[in-house]
Amino acid sequence: MNDVSAPPESRPGPPPYDAVVLAGGAARRFGADKLATLVDGVPMLDRVLASVAGAQRRVVVGPERETAAEVVWTREDPPGSGPANAVVAGLRACAAPYAVLLAGDLPYVDAATVARLLEALVADPTADGVMLVDDDGRDQHLCSAWRRAALERAVAARPDWGGAAVRRLIAPLSTTTLAAQGREARDIDRPEDLTSSS
Template sequence: MAAAGGAGRRLGGADKPALTVGGRPLLDLVLAACPDARQLLVVGPERRTERAGVRWLREDPPGGGPVAAVAAALPEVTAPRLLLLAADLPFLDVATVRRLLAALDDPARDGALLVDADGRDQPLAAAYRTAALRTALAALGDPAGRPLRALLAGLRLARLPDPADASFDCDTWTDLAEARERAERR
């Protein structure tokens, strides 16, 4: 599941998932990091992607935030585990996705998220048990405008260091320029 419905306010309302790094739209880079996904659910306005089989969903209200996006997608999830990924992660890779999912092999964990170099949790670069998220969402009530930390507060989460900078996201024009420079160097 990818969340592509943010307003992109720090980018002046630009269509963030369509912005390119390394010549590819950000959303396509995120979807490419999940080649083994049986379901591809994207919450946000429908757009063209390189990946076939994407199912488009909308949060209520549109732009209602990440918890509203989870609420829109969760009823459609059929797998026992899911990836919750922002649509602006240009350096997310297959190895990181597999590492997140492997962390859920421990039955004591409800989820696994990346922790960036500054020590900040990245809950939109994470894997979760579907049942745990459903329980947390039901307990939360109305999801519109609620912070993701409220949804995840009661979950038992593994926090994985992010040495590859896979959780680097493009929230500002400066971030986007940095991502493009990094992509050129790679």
């Protein structure tokens, strides 16, 4: 029988988490609804959602689309008011002690990526969050795992996050990074990004 009284950090396996996938944006450089684009025969958004199949709840922030996954849809208020506001909207639908934040245009992220992020977070009790860093040394704020309570403290720091970047929202938090492996941190902005070398 599972010991449900034990804290998440002491239980075997990944800790209980919800996933927030940002799926808004105009995709002007892509020229179409890029999240519906097939990557190895699977829509990009479905690939991202498959990486968090172990989440207690998968929350997608953006206009509703067809998807094979069971998800909770929500929108930032007002729609189009920026990625930090989208994270805020997604968090409102979360209840698990951990939250994974993903951009909807990361088709090469997978369950192993998510597991590494969560494992690193649980292993470091001083960290509020863990994010991937790509080959160019850029922190991937939307490929990250967080203690939900820490994110909510950051959200409470100001009444309106409209127009703000995610990096501003998480700036006060204690974070660590993991080096990306292969293509997992590659986001897709243009069609040619899907055919360029890894």
